Amino acid sequence: MTSVPLAAGRLRLEYDTGDLRNIRAGDLEIVRRIYVAFQDRNWTARPWQLEDESIEAGADSFRILLRARGTFDASAFTWTAEITGAADSAVRYAIEGSTTEPFLRNRLGLCVLHPMAGFAGRSCTIVTADGDVIESAFPDAISPHQPFLDVRAMEWPVGSDSRARLDFAGEVFETEDHRNWSDASYKTYCTPISLPFPVEVAPGDVIAQSVTLAVTGDLPDPEDRQASVTVTVEGAAAPLPRLGTQATDLPWGEAEMAAIAALGLDHLMATVDATAEDCGTRLAALAALAQRLDVRLRVRFAGGDADDYARIRDTVRDIAPLVDSWAVLHADEKVTSTSRLEEARDVLGDDLPWCGGTDLYFTELNRQPPEQAGLAWASFSINPQVHAADDRSVLQNAAAQEAIAADAPRVVGSARIAVGPVTLRPRFNPNATDPASDASNTELPASVDARQRTWFAAAWTLLSLRALTTPGTVDAVTYFEALGWRGLRERDTGCADPGAFGSRAGEEFPVYGVLRDLRGATALLPSRSDQPEVADAVVIEGVDDVLAFVVNMTSEARSVVLRGAVSATIGAAPQSVTLARLPRRSP
Numbered sequence: 001m002t003s004v005p006l007a008a009g010r011l012r013l014e015y016d017t018g019d020l021r022n023i024r025a026g027d028l029e030i031v032r033r034i035y036v037a038f039q040d041r042n043w044t045a046r047p048w049q050l051e052d053e054s055i056e057a058g059a060d061s062f063r064i065l066l067r068a069r070g071t072f073d074a075s076a077f078t079w080t081a082e083i084t085g086a087a088d089s090a091v092r093y094a095i096e097g098s099t100t101e102p103f104l105r106n107r108l109g110l111c112v113l114h115p116m117a118g119f120a121g122r123s124c125t126i127v128t129a130d131g132d133v134i135e136s137a138f139p140d141a142i143s144p145h146q147p148f149l150d151v152r153a154m155e156w157p158v159g160s161d162s163r164a165r166l167d168f169a170g171e172v173f174e175t176e177d178h179r180n181w182s183d184a185s186y187k188t189y190c191t192p193i194s195l196p197f198p199v200e201v202a203p204g205d206v207i208a209q210s211v212t213l214a215v216t217g218d219l220p221d222p223e224d225r226q227a228s229v230t231v232t233v234e235g236a237a238a239p240l241p242r243l244g245t246q247a248t249d250l251p252w253g254e255a256e257m258a259a260i261a262a263l264g265l266d267h268l269m270a271t272v273d274a275t276a277e278d279c280g281t282r283l284a285a286l287a288a289l290a291q292r293l294d295v296r297l298r299v300r301f302a303g304g305d306a307d308d309y310a311r312i313r314d315t316v317r318d319i320a321p322l323v324d325s326w327a328v329l330h331a332d333e334k335v336t337s338t339s340r341l342e343e344a345r346d347v348l349g350d351d352l353p354w355c356g357g358t359d360l361y362f363t364e365l366n367r368q369p370p371e372q373a374g375l376a377w378a379s380f381s382i383n384p385q386v387h388a389a390d391d392r393s394v395l396q397n398a399a400a401q402e403a404i405a406a407d408a409p410r411v412v413g414s415a416r417i418a419v420g421p422v423t424l425r426p427r428f429n430p431n432a433t434d435p436a437s438d439a440s441n442t443e444l445p446a447s448v449d450a451r452q453r454t455w456f457a458a459a460w461t462l463l464s465l466r467a468l469t470t471p472g473t474v475d476a477v478t479y480f481e482a483l484g485w486r487g488l489r490e491r492d493t494g495c496a497d498p499g500a501f502g503s504r505a506g507e508e509f510p511v512y513g514v515l516r517d518l519r520g521a522t523a524l525l526p527s528r529s530d531q532p533e534v535a536d537a538v539v540i541e542g543v544d545d546v547l548a549f550v551v552n553m554t555s556e557a558r559s560v561v562l563r564g565a566v567s568a569t570i571g572a573a574p575q576s577v578t579l580a581r582l583p584r585r586s587p
Contacts, residue, residue, distance in 0.1 A: 008085025010219040026220030032113040039107040041198040042432040076101035094210035104198035113185040127153035144366040148175035162217025170209030180363035181386040184400040228559045229535040235565035237523035242266035242476040248483035264519035267296040274304025280315040287319040300327040309347035327355040334364040378412035398463035405473040420478025458510035459551040462538040469524040488512040546582040
């Protein structure tokens with residue numbers, strides 16, 4: 001992560017590759033990010049190519065000029081920006097762009113992210129395009145739909161003695177609760193989702209927009225960041241959820257089975273095509289694998305009707321003692337319908353632990369809560385890259401999973417909550433209107449992230465686990481796949497594309513090491529870093545000692561001080577996960 005520190009009067013912020021980030025007064029974050037987005041006809045966010053960039057930065061002001069070009073469908077689109085910060089604590093981001101060839105867009109223009117922390121429930125005044133003034137508030141519970149519509153300006157208190165105001169020009173803006181997709185923010189964006197899409201951008205069209213931030217009142221003094229990072233550890237331990245992984249394609253080799261068995265996981269999640277002739281055979285093979293790994297199964301049926309279920313009924317009853325949950329998923333349903341679930345229950349047995357929910361995100365569950373009668377489980381998936389893929393955003397957004405965990409019982413009632421699959425990249429694009437054109441942004445498949453085999457995946461998993469370990473909420477979490485380039489360990493047969501991914505046959509990824517270290521652990525000690533974008537620590541009560549996983553997100557070595565229920569000073573290498581084993585706490 002590289003950034004340029006800037007000042008605008010008493011505001012402090014950072015510029016990073018076309019984005020403004022972390023605009024703050026003292027230690028109060030006012031705006032998380034201002035950036036330009038292009039989402040194509042499939043809602044896939046496409047990157048920009050910066051062609052020119054100049055930065056003039058003074059002690060209390062700055063001016064940045066940019067020129068950028070689109071990629072993929074928008075490769076003929078270019079835009080320029082002037083980004084300024086003034087001594088009166090005003091910041092402005094203005095863009096103008098056009099294209100030489102027509103292309104389709106679902107979204108094109110400026111976006112503003114408001115931080116999650118400290119904004120939930122905060123009062124806010126909205127000014128509409130017609131000049132109406134509406135008193136409102138940022139949602140506390142995760143809002144299933146847009147809380148603010150038709151936004152021309154918005155204003156909110158900063159601390160006790162000042163106010164911030166955003167003015168938008170060039171488009172109609174609205175706000176969505178980004179926490180639905182596990183982003184640690186609210187997002188104000190254009191164009192309104194209620195308008196038809198995709199829209200053609202044609203030669204001669206001019207995209208001209210601006211966002212202006214003004215902060216007035218008695219602002220706190222700019223803060224001085226400390227060289228060391230302090231993490232405060234609480235003493236009240238929270239039970240860890242049951243941890244598992246997804247089954248990778250059969251068959252598995254002996255070494256592969258031994259490696260996954262060594263993790264001591266709780267469960268193996270398996271998705272099977274109920275319409276396939278060999279569905280019963282596959283279920284039996286998965287049950288045999290689960291026994292070899294000494295784990296439970298969590299079965300998800302993809303598709304199927306009463307005839308399909310009747311064909312596998314005997315196998316289902318045979319393996320039922322090994323299975324913790326049975327889910328029914330259909331591609332034409334975002335959330336399992338009562339009728340589809342009842343069809344499976346009628347044939348396979350009402351006594352099985354049935355799971356309702358979605359193969360998509362918390363968003364869908366929040367918008368369409370499942371019928372709770374008779375449900376043992378409710379489930380949804382998580383990945384941190386629905387909207388952003390850069391290191392900083394992905395690590396930053398792990399915190400949103402705490403808000404999701406806390407809110408999920410409101411949505412699913414008494415059903416136990418299972419989160420998964422949890423993956424680093426989206427497994428598929430549920431919103432693609434033209435899947436054939438939905439190419440990956442990288443040389444790897446869109447579902448594969450090169451960071452899977454690095455410290456990064458291990459760090460994000462630890463931050464995710466801490467966020468999801470909220471007492472009385474999440475009971476089970478399924479991370480990644482067991483094997484392969486979306487998994488914990490490479491297959492013994494090697495990587496599908498070693499040139500692009502770089503793994504060795506049988507390679508254990510850092511996230512595998514984290515789960516191995518967690519074997520037998522049952523509780524987490526809540527912790528908070530005073531510089532969470534610099535370094536953090538996830539503290540676990542292990543079998544014989546306390547495990548302090550220190551995450552250093554920067555390119556410099558860091559010293560992290562643990563205080564509170566655990567006291568220690570731990571050095572961490574640049575961009576790393578460091579495990580320190582500490583004496584077990586006294587009862």
